Amino acid sequence: MSLDLLTYLFIGGSFALYIGIAIWARAGSTKEFYVAGGGVPPLANGMATAADWMSAASFISLAGLVSFIGRDGSAYLMGWTGGYVLLAMLLAPYLRKFGKFTIPDFVGDRYYSKTARLIAIICTIVISFTYVAGQMRGVGIVFSRYLHVDINTGVIIGMAIVFFYAVLGGMKGITYTQVAQYVVLILAFMVPAFFMSMQVTGHFLPQVGLGATLESGMSVLATLDQLSVDLGFAEYTAGKKSTIDIFCLTAALMAGTAGLPHVIVRFFTVPRVKDARTSAGWALIFIAILYTSVPGVAGFGRVNLIQTINGADNAGTEYATMPQWFKNWENAGLLGWNDYNGDGKVQYAAGTAFNGSKGKPAFDGEARGEHGQRAVTNAHADPKAVNGAPFANEVYVDRDIMVLANPEIAQLPNWVIALVAAGAVAAALSTAAGLLLVISTAIAHDLMKTIINPNISEKQELMYARIAAVVAICIAGYFGINPPGFVAQVVALAFGLASSSVFPVLVMGIFNKRMNKEGAIAGMVVGLGSTMAYMIYFTFMGGAKEDLFLGISTGGFGFVGMLLNFIVAYVVSMMTPPPPAEIQEIVENIRVPRGAGTAHAH
Amino acid sequence: MSTNDNAQAYWSENLRIIITYLSIWFVVSYVCGILLVDQLDAIPFFGFPLGFWIDQQGSIFIYVGLIWAYAASMNKLDEKYDVHE
Numbered sequence: 167m168s169l170d171l172l173t174y175l176f177i178g179g180s181f182a183l184y185i186g187i188a189i190w191a192r193a194g195s196t197k198e199f200y201v202a203g204g205g206v207p208p209l210a211n212g213m214a215t216a217a218d219w220m221s222a223a224s225f226i227s228l229a230g231l232v233s234f235i236g237r238d239g240s241a242y243l244m245g246w247t248g249g250y251v252l253l254a255m256l257l258a259p260y261l262r263k264f265g266k267f268t269i270p271d272f273v274g275d276r277y278y279s280k281t282a283r284l285i286a287i288i289c290t291i292v293i294s295f296t297y298v299a300g301q302m303r304g305v306g307i308v309f310s311r312y313l314h315v316d317i318n319t320g321v322i323i324g325m326a327i328v329f330f331y332a333v334l335g336g337m338k339g340i341t342y343t344q345v346a347q348y349v350v351l352i353l354a355f356m357v358p359a360f361f362m363s364m365q366v367t368g369h370f371l372p373q374v375g376l377g378a379t380l381e382s383g384m385s386v387l388a389t390l391d392q393l394s395v396d397l398g399f400a401e402y403t404a405g406k407k408s409t410i411d412i413f414c415l416t417a418a419l420m421a422g423t424a425g426l427p428h429v430i431v432r433f434f435t436v437p438r439v440k441d442a443r444t445s446a447g448w449a450l451i452f453i454a455i456l457y458t459s460v461p462g463v464a465g466f467g468r469v470n471l472i473q474t475i476n477g478a479d480n481a482g483t484e485y486a487t488m489p490q491w492f493k494n495w496e497n498a499g500l501l502g503w504n505d506y507n508g509d510g511k512v513q514y515a516a517g518t519a520f521n522g523s524k525g526k527p528a529f530d531g532e533a534r535g536e537h538g539q540r541a542v543t544n545a546h547a548d549p550k551a552v553n554g555a556p557f558a559n560e561v562y563v564d565r566d567i568m569v570l571a572n573p574e575i576a577q578l579p580n581w582v583i584a585l586v587a588a589g590a591v592a593a594a595l596s597t598a599a600g601l602l603l604v605i606s607t608a609i610a611h612d613l614m615k616t617i618i619n620p621n622i623s624e625k626q627e628l629m630y631a632r633i634a635a636v637v638a639i640c641i642a643g644y645f646g647i648n649p650p651g652f653v654a655q656v657v658a659l660a661f662g663l664a665s666s667s668v669f670p671v672l673v674m675g676i677f678n679k680r681m682n683k684e685g686a687i688a689g690m691v692v693g694l695g696s697t698m699a700y701m702i703y704f705t706f707m708g709g710a711k712e713d714l715f716l717g718i719s720t721g722g723f724g725f726v727g728m729l730l731n732f733i734v735a736y737v738v739s740m741m742t743p744p745p746p747a748e749i750q751e752i753v754e755n756i757r758v759p760r761g762a763g764t765a766h767a768h
Numbered sequence: 769m770s771t772n773d774n775a776q777a778y779w780s781e782n783l784r785i786i787i788t789y790l791s792i793w794f795v796v797s798y799v800c801g802i803l804l805v806d807q808l809d810a811i812p813f814f815g816f817p818l819g820f821w822i823d824q825q826g827s828i829f830i831y832v833g834l835i836w837a838y839a840a841s842m843n844k845l846d847e848k849y850d851v852h853e
Contacts (some may be wrong), residue, residue, distance in 0.1 A: 232824075240823035244797055247828045249795045254835045255786050257840075310775070373825060377815030385815045403809070403820050413802050420797075438853045443839040450835055454828050461824040757779050760851045 172584035188331030199336030212448020214344035217596040222304025225593035231570035232464035236402040245419025254446035262442040302646025304594035321646035354589020355726030372462025398516030414722030422661030425669030439759035482511030491574035500564035502527030515555035531737025606634035666693035666727030691730030
């Protein structure tokens with residue numbers, strides 16, 4: 167069967183499955199809409215959490231990122247998994263015992279303050295929106311590459327599907343579709359990973375394969391180091407970032423992961439406190455299957471990419487004989503080539519190939535060059551080989567195509583390629599749905615019901631939740647079609663906000679009985695304010711690299727913001743009166759598992 | 769023992785468990801994975817430099833183990849103090 171037909175079949179089949187589940191699991195009450203009725207088994211919740219958490223970024227971008235930055239990619243691997251340890255031990259069981267629907271519920275009640283609740287609502291909405299924009303973009307990329315529709319049509323199809331099951335099914339529909347999406351996405355990631363590991367190393371498991379020795383007698387990692395150095399890149403296994411920067415980045419990603427609203431809310435859906443703990447364990451197992459395979463996929467992909475482009479003799483490959491995937495991705499605008507030395511061969515080395523931001527090519531419409539390649543308008547006037555590379559770099563490869571292109575580069579069968587496309591869509595849709603639900607809950611439950619008009623009926627609240635979901639989907643779709651040019655930075659902002667505001671305020675609310683509303687509000691304002699100011703100044707206002715605080719990059723500053731939050735909150739709370747007795751009682755109560763019951767509305 | 773004392777004792781044992789597991793978490797992630805990583809890289813480990821392996825795979829396996837060990841410890845503690853559901 168042709169690739170197109172297979173892709174339609176895989177994506178169409180998976181969509182039919184999601185819609186079927188959505189109809190089967192419609193939500194009838196607000197409790198079903200917000201927390202799936204509170205009766206999700208821990209194993210299913212673990213799978214749903216894994217699908218919720220592993221977004222287009224984990225599925226599509228992470229292996230590409232590690233592939234291109236090597237050692238420094240470790241911060242993301244550890245940060246995005248180690249956060250679950252914090253979540254399982256410091257937050258999930260207690261928030262489940264508290265037994266309401268949302269983070270603003272907890273913050274508002276625990277700190278007996280509308281202001282605190284409002285700050286929590288704003289954080290929730292901002293974090294979730296910044297995150298969801300990237301997901302819709304991921305759907306668009308997959309559709310445009312594999313279904314030959316333009317990105318906008320792809321985004322609109324994705325919106326329609328999410329609309330169907332998020333708006334109809336609420337949390338209940340989302341939970342069970344996420345279970346199905348997890349299965350699709352993990353198969354789609356692991357099948358090519360097994361194939362590639364087998365091809366490159368003769369070992370089935372990529373976790374083992376990365377440590378294997380190749381026919382040449384060198385290990386995979388030593389080969390990667392060698393290839394990288396020969397072409398002027400830094401050694402694959404050596405880090406470039408400073409130790410303090412990596413430390414802060416890892417810590418900010420961990421605390422940010424534990425503080426992400428769409429992940430936390432998943433733990434409100436299990437029946438008992440005990441289930442919240444085990445379901446975090448299941449979630450991390452399901453996540454670890456993908457995350458521990460990422461380094462292998464990244465490494466094998468890198469070897470394949472370099473050897474395919476530069477050929478066995480490391481002198482380049484003639485454009486005319488380049489495999490089809492190269493031209494496909496060039497047509498999709500994510501690869502670019504300019505023949506600087508005029509030998510008709512494609513050569514890949516360190517250095518930027520083009521004169522754009524991050525070396526991206528600017529294509530001259532549909533115009534073609536002498537070998538049939540897409541013509542570019544921003545070629546370097548004076549290309550140079552860097553760091554002792556044998557030639558100047560002629561190729562731009564977008565990091566995001568690594569996972570999607572890997573099966574093609576490794577010449578795997580067509581059904582694997584179609585499966586990967588379906589998996590990428592599943593990863594993006596499952597995360598988008600979880601985020602949209604959090605946004606609609608924050609608006610209908612926290613804003614409309616709790617702050618603006620407590621007298622609305624359950625039916626009205628449910629209607630507001632559905633309207634909010636529709637509006638949120640439209641806004642997300644808009645960002646998918648007109649992506650802000652700074653998606654990566656914006657996602658860093660989401661983690662920074664979560665680690666500097668949500669995470670500390672929740673931890674203090676549980677572990678420090680003396681913490682009062684003055685302390686919590688002051689802490690959130692300082693943590694949030696300092697982190698946002700730092701990120702905005704250094705990302706958008708041209709702050710110089712030399713001025714970074716202790717050399718900590720914007721992604722890592724969320725950790726500093728978190729420390730500031732803790733310190734300020736503690737000092738302010740000591741100078742102001744302790745919280746009222748009934749609040750201290752709430753804290754006593756959430757510390758003991760018995761009597762959790764199911765999540766309740768009031 | 770009054771209920772209040774019981775709750776206090778439960779909570780302090782709970783804190784001790786959390787501190788134990790989070791210390792392991794910290795040592796693996798930050799001491800081995802980041803601060804001492806250059807020293808550990810000198811040790812070969814199944815074809816990986818040890819530090820690199822901890823960074824990119826070992827730490828994740830240990831996190832999974834930690835959460836399950838924590839859940840088991842807490843289940844036992846809940847029964848000991850009779851606060852389980």
